[in-house]
Amino acid sequence: MTNPADAAVLERLTDLIAKARAAGADAADAVRIDGTSLSMACRLGETETVERSEGQDLGLRVFVGRRQACVSSSDFSDTALDELVARAVAMAKAVPEDPYCGLADPDQLATGTVDLDMNDPTDSTPDGLAALAAAAEDAARAVPGVTNSEGAEASWSRTRVAIAASNGFARIYARTSHGLSASVLAGEGTGMERDYDYTAAVHGADLRSPDEVGRTAGEKAVRRLNPRKAASAQVPVIYDPRVSRSLLGHLVSAIAGPAITRGTSFLKARMGEVIFPEAITIVDDPLRRRGLRSRGFDAEGVASATRKIIDGGRLTTWLLDLGSARQLGLQTTGHASRGTSSPPSPSSTNLYLEPGAASPAELMADIASGLYVTELIGFGVNGVTGDYSRGASGFWIENGELTHPVSEVTVAGNLNDMFAHLTAANDLTFRYGTDAPTLRVDGMTLAGT
Numbered sequence: 001m002t003n004p005a006d007a008a009v010l011e012r013l014t015d016l017i018a019k020a021r022a023a024g025a026d027a028a029d030a031v032r033i034d035g036t037s038l039s040m041a042c043r044l045g046e047t048e049t050v051e052r053s054e055g056q057d058l059g060l061r062v063f064v065g066r067r068q069a070c071v072s073s074s075d076f077s078d079t080a081l082d083e084l085v086a087r088a089v090a091m092a093k094a095v096p097e098d099p100y101c102g103l104a105d106p107d108q109l110a111t112g113t114v115d116l117d118m119n120d121p122t123d124s125t126p127d128g129l130a131a132l133a134a135a136a137e138d139a140a141r142a143v144p145g146v147t148n149s150e151g152a153e154a155s156w157s158r159t160r161v162a163i164a165a166s167n168g169f170a171r172i173y174a175r176t177s178h179g180l181s182a183s184v185l186a187g188e189g190t191g192m193e194r195d196y197d198y199t200a201a202v203h204g205a206d207l208r209s210p211d212e213v214g215r216t217a218g219e220k221a222v223r224r225l226n227p228r229k230a231a232s233a234q235v236p237v238i239y240d241p242r243v244s245r246s247l248l249g250h251l252v253s254a255i256a257g258p259a260i261t262r263g264t265s266f267l268k269a270r271m272g273e274v275i276f277p278e279a280i281t282i283v284d285d286p287l288r289r290r291g292l293r294s295r296g297f298d299a300e301g302v303a304s305a306t307r308k309i310i311d312g313g314r315l316t317t318w319l320l321d322l323g324s325a326r327q328l329g330l331q332t333t334g335h336a337s338r339g340t341s342s343p344p345s346p347s348s349t350n351l352y353l354e355p356g357a358a359s360p361a362e363l364m365a366d367i368a369s370g371l372y373v374t375e376l377i378g379f380g381v382n383g384v385t386g387d388y389s390r391g392a393s394g395f396w397i398e399n400g401e402l403t404h405p406v407s408e409v410t411v412a413g414n415l416n417d418m419f420a421h422l423t424a425a426n427d428l429t430f431r432y433g434t435d436a437p438t439l440r441v442d443g444m445t446l447a448g449t
Contacts, residue, residue, distance in 0.1 A: 006160075009160075009162045010162055012032075013163075013164035014164050014170060016028075016085065019081070020062050021166060023085050024089045024093075025063060025088070026064055026065060027165075027166045028063065028165070029061050029163065029164065029166065029300075030059065030163070030165070031058070031162065031338065031339075032056070032058045032059075032340075033056070033159065033162075034055070034056045035053075035056075035160070037051075037054075037157035037158075038051070038129060038155065038156050039052075039129065039153060040153065041151050041154075042137055042153075044137075059072040059341055060072070060088050062089055063101065063102060063103070064089065066098055066101060066102075067092045067093065067095050067097055068095070068098060068101045069089075069092035070342055071084055071091065100324075101343070103166065103300070104165075104302055104322055106167055109168070109169050109297075109301045110169075110297035110301055110304075112303075113296060116288070118173065119158070119176055120178070120202060124156035124178065132180050132210050135210035135211060136181075136210035137151065137182055137184075138214065139210060139213070140182045140214035140218040140221075142214075142215075143184075144222070145187070145218075145221075145222035145225065146185070148192070149183070149184045150184060151182075152181060152182040152214065153179075153180070154178075155178070155180075157176065159177075160172065160174045161173055163299065163301060165301060167301070171301070177200065177292075178200065178202070178204040179201075181196060181199075182210075183217060184217055184218050185221060186222045186224070187225045193225050193405075194221060194224075195224055196217050200432070200433075202291070202292065202294075203290055223405065224393070224407075228396070228407075229406070229448050230396060230406050230409050231448050232446060232447050232448050233446050234446070235367075236367050236444065237370060237372075237441050237446070238360075238367075238370065238373065238397065238440050239373050239436075239438065239441065240373060240394070240438060241435070241437060241438055242374060243373055243374065244353075244436040244438060245436045247439065248351055249434060250415055252319065252348045252351065252434075255309070255315070255317075256318070256324075256345075257319060257324025257328065258324055259383065261324050261327045261328060264384050265383060266383065266384060266386035271317075271318070273314065273315060274312075275313065275314070275315050275419050276310055276419050276420065277421075277422065278312050279356060279423075280313050280353065280354075281310055281353070282309045282310035282352070282353050283306065284306070284307050284309055284349055284351050285306045285351075286349035287305070288350045288430075291430070292433035293350050293351075294349065294350060297334070298332075298335060300322050302334040302336065305333075318333070319333060319335040320333045320346055321335060323343070323344070324346060335347060335348065350430070350433060350434075351433070351434045352430065352434070353424055353428070354428070355428040356423060356437065357426060358423070359427070363438060363440050364440065366400060367397045367400055370396075372396075372402055373393070377390065377392065381415070387415075389410055389411075391408075392410065393406060393407040394406055409447065409448045410446070411445070412445040412447060413441070417443065418441045421441055422441050424440075425438035
């Protein structure tokens with residue numbers, strides 16, 4: 001049941017839409033976002049920054065025939081909103097037609113409710129956040145070999161999102177976010193190395209402990225000391241879970257509706273084809289309780305649903321909003337996202353690659369020479385061709401074991417080939433919102449000395 005405060009917000013949006021229609025719009029929708037955030041950062045045992053912000057923003061999208069325009073404002077006064085309506089309608093009358101724009105049909109709208117437990121009722125306090133940050137930094141600095149600190153930070157936020165449209169949709173939800181990070185340095189002079197760790201959760205109780213976050217950050221920094229360069233070669237590459245999820249990000253970019261409609265994706269002609277090994281399944285799950293990107297409906301009011309994007313290696317779907325779906329002659333997949341100042345566009349939610357059968361150790365047991373990647377640098381990926389080239393650092397694999405740290409190398413290949421030669425370990429952990437276990441990709445080109 002909607003509480004009185006939420007009901008008042010939705011009523012305000014509905015009134016705004018009515019004003020837009022009275023001013024000449026054929027249809028309209030509106031989104032309001034209210035947010036509060038707090039963060040505390042410390043360095044070398046001293047509080048360094050304290051930040052608190054509160055903000056509200058409202059976006060109005062109007063349709064005049066097959067033309068649309070979006071405007072936004074942080075001024076909610078009656079005068080400002082009247083000006084907002086007039087400006088939006090005038091803009092919509094002036095822009096070119098878009099034959100694919102428009103609201104969802106009533107039978108496409110979400111009707112039921114799903115309890116995803118996305119709103120932690122407990123507000124964080126400055127003292128509580130300061131204690132978390134201090135504990136994480138203390139644990140990191142206590143690791144032998146750590147010589148300096150970039151600091152630790154703890155944060156909390158609550159965001160309320162309200163969406164209403166002239167097709168009858170009107171919903172509101174709130175979500176919270178908690179985070180904790182630590183970053184430290186090891187070594188001395190020009191031989192210093194830096195690393196970090198962090199944890200994020202919807203509910204504060206689900207955060208990893210500050211001792212664990214700090215200790216892991218320190219241990220990672222120390223392990224990177226005295227790196228060597230590697231000779232150029234073609235070798236298997238193991239992606240640590242911290243970076244393996246980036247491969248899913250490249251997949252999402254390639255199967256997003258706008259990339260397909262424009263013909264700018266290396267996967268544009270591969271719907272229904274096997275592009276991964278049969279053992280690979282990739283799932284987008286917006287309905288996971290307390291998931292970092294969970295939602296019961298998308299930004300166009302369409303009900304969210306769990307989908308296997310890759311099922312047994314086969315590409316099964318694009319990620320679509322209403323506009324890209326109409327252009328492709330398909331149905332939306334409920335992946336629309338939006339802010340207040342632009343139309344919706346598709347994006348993934350809780351995306352993950354299902355774990356395999358082998359442990360990480362078993363995954364690299366037969367590698368005579370290879371690279372275990374813990375950090376990637378730059379974004380050298382061509383979405384049109386699939387060509388892939390990124391700076392990397394990590395550890396050298398020799399006879400199935402991690403040996404010395406490696407830096408200043410580049411790993412390269414083509415995503416078509418990389419996807420086809422990918423193997424997953426069994427260590428999947430839901431940590432980032434886009435998650436993958438340790439991954440092995442055979443046949444990568446390593447550019448070093």
